[in-house]
Amino acid sequence: DDLNYNDDNCRANQEMNDDSARPAISNDLSVVSEYDVIYLGYPIWWGIAAWPVNGFVEKNDFSGKKVIPFCTSSSSGIGDSGNLLSKMAGTGDWKEDQRFSSSDTKSNVESWLKELGFN
Secondary structure, three states: OOOOOOOOOOHHHHHHOOHHHOOOOOOOOHHHHHOOEEEEEEEEEOOEEOHHHHHHHHOOOOOOOEEEEEEEEOOOOOOOHHHHHHHHHOOOEEOOOEEEEOOOOHHHHHHHHHHOOOO
16 A cells, blocks of 8 residues: 555655655765766666665766666656756756667667667
8 A cells, every 4th residue: 555656645645745854875976977978777766766776966067977867667758857857957068868668679779879879
């Protein structure tokens, strides 16, 4: 019952609407500074990036970086997740986000990578 997303009073929905429930990131994630292109993959929760991803974006400086966001989900749409992450970051050259479903194939991902310039 605590994961019944159709019930506004379930634990999952209450936590989703409570910013203080966001987990802190304990690891040093400053390796972003070592790269020119960042592929930022994340699961979708209610049409937004999962909270740990938000923490990662907030803790890093993406100045001079090309950021390519993509997400996975079996049922949720991509929502406005890429734009929200870009606004949260405040820096970087954020590209259009891409959603992959649980039924996406390897060839779909390879096609996307080719569109981005990878052979």
